[in-house]
Amino acid sequence: MTYVIAEPCVDRMDQSCVAVCPVDCIRADAADRKLYIDPNECIECGSCATECAQGAIYPAHELPAEWVRFEAIDAAWFRDPGRARAMLEQVLTFVPA
DSSP: OOEEEOGGGTTTOOTHHHHHOTTOOEEOOTTOSSOEEOTTTOOOOOHHHHHOTTOOEEEGGGOOGGGTTHHHHHHHHTTOHHHHHHHHHHHHHOOOO
16 A cells, blocks of 8 residues: 545645655656655655645545546656656546536
8 A cells, every 4th residue: 555645736736745754755846736656665654644734645545536546647657757647637627427
C-alpha cells in the first residue's frame, strides 16, 4: 500500500506534505497541477496525510471511489510525467452520464 494525492490538491499544491515526508517521495514539476507520491519510495508513514491542509492524501486502499484513478496517475508520473498529466486532465474533464 502507498499513499495517493487526490483531486483536492489540484491547483492548490500546498507544500506542507513535502516538508514532513521523511523520504522525500512527494514531487512535482513546474508544469504540474498537483503533487505526486512515488509508490516505490513511500514508506507509508502517513505524515503527509496528517499534514495535508487540503485533505487530499489517502492510503490507496481508502481512496474515495471518485478518486480511485489518482492512484494510477501518481504511479504514472514517475515513469512518464506527460502521460500522468494527460491522465489527470481526463479525470478532471470527465463528466459522468
